[in-house]
Amino acid sequence: MEPTVIYRHSVVTRVLHWLNAVCVLLVLMSGLQIFNAHPRLYWGEYGANTDPAFIDLGGQHAPGQKAFPQWATLPSWQDLAAGRRWHFFFAWVLVFNSTLYLLVSFVNGHVRRDLVPSRVEISPRHLVQDLRNHLRLRFSSRKAPGHYNTLQKLAYLVVIFGLAPMMLITGLTLSPGIDAAAPWLLDLLGGRQSARTLHFLTAMLIVLFIAVHLVMVLLAGPLNELRSMITGRFELPPEKTE
Amino acid sequence: MTSRILTRRQMLLRGSSVLGGLLLAGCDRLTNAPSFRRVLEGAEGLTYRSQRLLLGSGALAREFRESDLSPVFRSNGTSFPDTDLYQRLLEKEFADWRLAVGGLVAKPLNLSLSALRAMPSRTQITRHDCVEGWSAIGKWRGVQLSSVLKLAQVLPHARYVVFHCADSLESDEDTYYESVDLLDAFHPQTLLAYELNGKPLPVQNGAPLRLRVERQLGYKQAKYLIGIDVVAGLGGIRGGKGGFWEDRGYEWYAGI
Numbered sequence: 001m002e003p004t005v006i007y008r009h010s011v012v013t014r015v016l017h018w019l020n021a022v023c024v025l026l027v028l029m030s031g032l033q034i035f036n037a038h039p040r041l042y043w044g045e046y047g048a049n050t051d052p053a054f055i056d057l058g059g060q061h062a063p064g065q066k067a068f069p070q071w072a073t074l075p076s077w078q079d080l081a082a083g084r085r086w087h088f089f090f091a092w093v094l095v096f097n098s099t100l101y102l103l104v105s106f107v108n109g110h111v112r113r114d115l116v117p118s119r120v121e122i123s124p125r126h127l128v129q130d131l132r133n134h135l136r137l138r139f140s141s142r143k144a145p146g147h148y149n150t151l152q153k154l155a156y157l158v159v160i161f162g163l164a165p166m167m168l169i170t171g172l173t174l175s176p177g178i179d180a181a182a183p184w185l186l187d188l189l190g191g192r193q194s195a196r197t198l199h200f201l202t203a204m205l206i207v208l209f210i211a212v213h214l215v216m217v218l219l220a221g222p223l224n225e226l227r228s229m230i231t232g233r234f235e236l237p238p239e240k241t242e
Numbered sequence: 243m244t245s246r247i248l249t250r251r252q253m254l255l256r257g258s259s260v261l262g263g264l265l266l267a268g269c270d271r272l273t274n275a276p277s278f279r280r281v282l283e284g285a286e287g288l289t290y291r292s293q294r295l296l297l298g299s300g301a302l303a304r305e306f307r308e309s310d311l312s313p314v315f316r317s318n319g320t321s322f323p324d325t326d327l328y329q330r331l332l333e334k335e336f337a338d339w340r341l342a343v344g345g346l347v348a349k350p351l352n353l354s355l356s357a358l359r360a361m362p363s364r365t366q367i368t369r370h371d372c373v374e375g376w377s378a379i380g381k382w383r384g385v386q387l388s389s390v391l392k393l394a395q396v397l398p399h400a401r402y403v404v405f406h407c408a409d410s411l412e413s414d415e416d417t418y419y420e421s422v423d424l425l426d427a428f429h430p431q432t433l434l435a436y437e438l439n440g441k442p443l444p445v446q447n448g449a450p451l452r453l454r455v456e457r458q459l460g461y462k463q464a465k466y467l468i469g470i471d472v473v474a475g476l477g478g479i480r481g482g483k484g485g486f487w488e489d490r491g492y493e494w495y496a497g498i
Contacts, residue, residue: 025265026269029269034375035375037373037374037375038372038374038375038376040376042376042377045306045310045369045377045379046310046312046369046377046378046379047376047377048312048314048316048372048376048377048378049316049376050313050314050316051312051313051314071266074266074269074270074273075269075270075273076266076270077270079273079491080373080374080492081487081490081491081492082273082491084373084492084493085279085282085283085285085491085493086269086273086282088285088286088289088493088498089281089282089284089285091285092285092288092289174371174498175293175497175498176303176369176371176456176457176458176459176497176498177293177296177297177457177458177497177498178293178296178497178498179303179304179457180297180301180302180303180304180456180457181293181296181297181301182296183304186304192369192371192377193376193377196375218254222254223254
């Protein structure tokens with residue numbers, strides 16, 4: 001029997017997905033470069049070497065030893081100036097990308113149709129069922145083939161409307177210029193050093209999301225998933241007889 | 243069947259690690275390519291313009307209370323200048339020290355420390371943010387740069403104020419310097435500070451006089467000041483980028 005192929009992702013979703021993937025990787029790695037310049041995190045408004053650290057990843061006291069290794073930073077050698085150049089350039093690209101993504105996704109119904117779970121989907125019974133399906137490595141629902149499952153929808157919503165805005169807000173609060181223009185950001189986040197700590201921790205949550213996302217792609221059939229994000233076409237799994 | 247799936251998976255993994263390696267090596271090479279560097283540096287103009295739009299000229303950096311002060315105000319960069327010039331000044335406890343104000347001004351000045359102390363002062367408790375990521379809160383007292391500039395009478399085609407320092411981080415000739423635009427120069431919180439936390443500025447924090455530009459990062463806060471030049475452009479000065487660290491790749495606009 002010929003497999004059924006459906007058109008799964010719109011061209012906007014696909015283009016912005018890959019643009020985002022590149023940008024996120026670059027801001028992440030240049031962010032680790034910036035972090036390496038002072039690998040201690042504090043809580044509150046101030047914090048420097050003699051102040052107690054909230055999280056201390058060390059590395060700055062032993063010469064040549066860094067908190068994050070060469071392969072994780074951009075550029076690979078220690079260069080705070082270059083790291084900042086990469087970071088701010090691609091942070092700007094991300095701002096434009098994300099604005100475009102949000103505008104298009106609200107207008108063309110992507111958010112409402114594909115991302116927001118229905119009331120039935122977020123009922124405890126359904127969520128437990130969805131979790132069970134995940135544990136059995138069944139990701140495609142027979143009732144709605146090719147659609148995101150509920151846990152997947154929730155994960156995407158948390159990233160798009162939780163973690164991404166958090167990265168933006170905590171990042172802006174690190175800027176002394178923005179702090180002068182919008183001092184309420186300091187009150188909201190508990191000070192500049194708290195904002196720096198939250199910026200780092202939220203970035204780590206995004207790394208966690210990416211790791212899970214990649215594992216799910218591998219488990220769900222990497223070639224089919226990759227193809228659907230490149231050409232838009234997705235091959236439905238064959239009907240199983242039980 | 244199983245072996246085919248494994249091969250496919252191995253192929254994917256191997257492919258992605260090769261791709262990842264190429265991407266990273268490519269990024270390193272791009273970092274060193276001057277043309278690509280200029281593209282990345284384009285973001286600075288966008289940041290500068292959008293922050294100027296947001297900040298206007300008046301927005302003040304937050305000022306804190308005495309109870310918010312850092313227990314220790316960290317020193318960074320030079321903590322004890324070893325130039326002959328500075329050693330001679332320090333020996334006489336800055337009695338011979340003068341701040342030379344020149345360039346595009348109608349009345350060049352040569353100010354002693356006591357002359358600066360005799361001018362009206364401003365005291366502010368602000369947060370100092372280092373480009374490395376740490377912050378420290380200190381109480382500064384000094385003369386508003388705007389008062390000195392008004393005294394010297396800035397000429398109409400002036401655009402920037404350049405600060406010359408007595409310390410050097412590398413060779414003796416390569417002394418520290420910095421610059422700001424006139425908007426920051428005339429900002430009410432922009433000080434020529436001679437006191438930190440109620441005491442004369444310690445040597446490690448820039449004695450006898452340092453700059454405070456409160457809406458920008460730490461490397462703009464030039465220490466060990468000896469001269470101020472009002473100029474129309476930064477291109478012809480030293481490395482041409484407007485500061486010691488700017489000549490080494492850092493942003494001239496350090497509001498981020």
